[in-house]
Amino acid sequence: QRLDEEKYTPKGYLDIISLNINKRIDKYLQKIGLRKSKANLHIYIFYYKNLYIILLLYVNDLIIIRIDTTKILEVKSYKYYS
Numbered sequence: 001q002r003l004d005e006e007k008y009t010p011k012g013y014l015d016i017i018s019l020n021i022n023k024r025i026d027k028y029l030q031k032i033g034l035r036k037s038k039a040n041l042h043i044y045i046f047y048y049k050n051l052y053i054i055l056l057l058y059v060n061d062l063i064i065i066r067i068d069t070t071k072i073l074e075v076k077s078y079k080y081y082s
Helices: 009-032 069-076
Strands: 041-049 051-058 061-065
Touching: 009 051, 041 069, 061 069
Parallel strands: none
Antiparallel strands: 041 051, 051 061
């Protein structure tokens, strides 16, 4: 039986929703050029020439450390619930 077909308690159901949203965010971040850290799967890194962006994704919170605002605006433009 697949994970998304099982029955969950309300808390478990919310965990599944968060997981699905996280997977969509992960796919989008990788699509726009951020790469997952091998050391920590919650950290994404974008590097090009002298431009660094480090993003921490935990559940549904994002912390972005950046030098270039263009890439930050691209990340922020994503509609998580669409």
